[in-house]
Amino acid sequence: MTLSRRELARLLGRSAAVWAAWWAHGCTSIGWRDAPSVSAQQAVDERLDRTLADPATRESSKALGRAYLESYGGSRDELRREIAWAMDRVATRTKPSDDLFRRAVHADFAEGEMVETSGWLLSHTEARFSALVALAE
Amino acid sequence: MFIDGRSVPEGHLVDTDICIIGTGPAGITLGLEFADLPFNVCLLESGDFEPRPEISELNKGPTTGRHGEALDCRERCFGGTSNHWTGWCRPLDAIDFDQRSWVPHSGWPFAKDHLEPYYSRAHEVLGIGPPRFDAEFWKHPEGAQPLPLSPDLVRTEVYQIEARRFGPVYRQRFERASNLSVYLHSSVVELHGRPDSTRVFDVTAKTLEGNSFRVRAPFFILAAGGIENPRLLLVSRSRTNVGLGNEHDIVGRCFMEHPHVNDIGFWVAAQSSIDLSYYRPWDEQEFRAVMGMLVLGREVAIRERRLGFSATLYSRPDEGVRNPLSPSVQRSAADVEDLDTSGLDGSDVREYRCYCRTEQTPNLNSRILLTDDRDALGLPRARLHWELTEQDVLNIREGLRILGRALGEAGVGRLRMPADDLDAGWVGDIAGGCHHMGTTRMSMDPAWGVVDANCKVHGVGNLYVAGSSVFPTCGSANPTLTIVALAVRLADHIKERMR
Numbered sequence: 001m002t003l004s005r006r007e008l009a010r011l012l013g014r015s016a017a018v019w020a021a022w023w024a025h026g027c028t029s030i031g032w033r034d035a036p037s038v039s040a041q042q043a044v045d046e047r048l049d050r051t052l053a054d055p056a057t058r059e060s061s062k063a064l065g066r067a068y069l070e071s072y073g074g075s076r077d078e079l080r081r082e083i084a085w086a087m088d089r090v091a092t093r094t095k096p097s098d099d100l101f102r103r104a105v106h107a108d109f110a111e112g113e114m115v116e117t118s119g120w121l122l123s124h125t126e127a128r129f130s131a132l133v134a135l136a137e
Numbered sequence: 138m139f140i141d142g143r144s145v146p147e148g149h150l151v152d153t154d155i156c157i158i159g160t161g162p163a164g165i166t167l168g169l170e171f172a173d174l175p176f177n178v179c180l181l182e183s184g185d186f187e188p189r190p191e192i193s194e195l196n197k198g199p200t201t202g203r204h205g206e207a208l209d210c211r212e213r214c215f216g217g218t219s220n221h222w223t224g225w226c227r228p229l230d231a232i233d234f235d236q237r238s239w240v241p242h243s244g245w246p247f248a249k250d251h252l253e254p255y256y257s258r259a260h261e262v263l264g265i266g267p268p269r270f271d272a273e274f275w276k277h278p279e280g281a282q283p284l285p286l287s288p289d290l291v292r293t294e295v296y297q298i299e300a301r302r303f304g305p306v307y308r309q310r311f312e313r314a315s316n317l318s319v320y321l322h323s324s325v326v327e328l329h330g331r332p333d334s335t336r337v338f339d340v341t342a343k344t345l346e347g348n349s350f351r352v353r354a355p356f357f358i359l360a361a362g363g364i365e366n367p368r369l370l371l372v373s374r375s376r377t378n379v380g381l382g383n384e385h386d387i388v389g390r391c392f393m394e395h396p397h398v399n400d401i402g403f404w405v406a407a408q409s410s411i412d413l414s415y416y417r418p419w420d421e422q423e424f425r426a427v428m429g430m431l432v433l434g435r436e437v438a439i440r441e442r443r444l445g446f447s448a449t450l451y452s453r454p455d456e457g458v459r460n461p462l463s464p465s466v467q468r469s470a471a472d473v474e475d476l477d478t479s480g481l482d483g484s485d486v487r488e489y490r491c492y493c494r495t496e497q498t499p500n501l502n503s504r505i506l507l508t509d510d511r512d513a514l515g516l517p518r519a520r521l522h523w524e525l526t527e528q529d530v531l532n533i534r535e536g537l538r539i540l541g542r543a544l545g546e547a548g549v550g551r552l553r554m555p556a557d558d559l560d561a562g563w564v565g566d567i568a569g570g571c572h573h574m575g576t577t578r579m580s581m582d583p584a585w586g587v588v589d590a591n592c593k594v595h596g597v598g599n600l601y602v603a604g605s606s607v608f609p610t611c612g613s614a615n616p617t618l619t620i621v622a623l624a625v626r627l628a629d630h631i632k633e634r635m636r
Contacts, residue, residue: 102548109546110287114538119553121541 036084065134142323159361161217170628184213216304224300233612246590281414330376363573389505394569445496445613446536
């Protein structure tokens, strides 16, 4: 499970004891992540714009995205953030010219981060992106 | 020398040194190994040189569970089922011999290394190429390459294909051998022992004409296939009333097939022209063909506790070059229209198919039994109950999942998974490959095996079994190459005992 600072704060409340216990536990039971980079978020938005402008890809993505949302749910912000995080995760391992989205998808498969949506075995990142397309309209 | 059993006088006794029951790939290989050695070998074949309906009728019997055609796909004639097989040859993988904690009753009494020299000799019998199956060795003549999949997940290997018809190919050799006598039309109906002895003394052979004769020998080898081997042991009750080698009620149990799933888990390519030529049969000068295939990596199989899984890939001529997003592909729209290609290159996405064959777990309830109904020779008919477990079905799906992961990681494509519902249609469509295995399984423990590591029946001093019925586990490779390798090995063992 991975949460942003804000989500974590909402879950834990402001109890100093809870925070202390969590820190004492080594922050390991719940992952800690900063907000994704601005560049990654921009890359997600650009990719979304391109997909929405292509009718064939848009429609196929929407169908798939709806199926994903039915099974797993997710808000636009959450999905956008997860995708951007996935891109940030591979950013340090890629050349500037690399397509970060594609690298993130590759990393998902390499690490076994896959999800079945409408029967298709997809990387988590690409499935989330389809869901983002479905929510975009 | 060939002898028509119908011409043998009623009650005649044939004295020989070794009696082999069955002349399929195992029986013929044994005969070849014994040819022109200084002892006599008698081979008993139920049929003629060609299949005959009245003899094939002896194969019939009821089936329950799956796979209604299993009993009919055998051939009773000189050469046995090799006379209509497809010739796909591949050895078992090293892991198939291991004891695997997640596979009940797994573990051969020896490792693959032990069998390697016999595999090499089996290649000669089968007329195939060098004993190599790796893609590094087999270069496509036109430069086609294997898919760039992670070998940790899925590696490309090959089948060597040579559908050698043992009957026609080796008939002359058997005619000329000084010490081989093949009795045709001679179906064994019982192996005779005595309660006070651990030996088989003779066997009774009968013909459809009504005459019968006996064959007496110091050694007997049952090589009649995965259905008939247990059937003959179960009907042979002169020594014990449970059948030969059946003191622990294990004869006929653990029947295994290779579950085959076709036309499922198709995938689409990211590039406009994925070249699958490596995975199509390509001609070889020395034998018929080589064909690439995919097999699970050893590490992932151990890590994810998977059984054997292999796949061949192909494109369907009528659909292979279409864009699945195209409105023209309406008839398969349910399968492909909702594919998101955002992770793939371009829109020229193509559809391909894969054909999976997998390993079945040894399962005591999957078995050969005798019925009250009798065939024309008076022998109780065999009943086959082929039963898959949930683990077997799950293994197919999880194997596909690993394949899909490898395809995705390589950027080659995406795989469509079959439904995870055990009642789904594809589960009902799982078929066998006419590979009948496990029914006289090998184990050092008589409680869990019919034969020991030398293929000798536990508790019977002079009776051996050849063929895939001795496989304790079956991997995903077609069995014939291993059947022949084990027959070569058994021949060496018998020759040693004959000294």
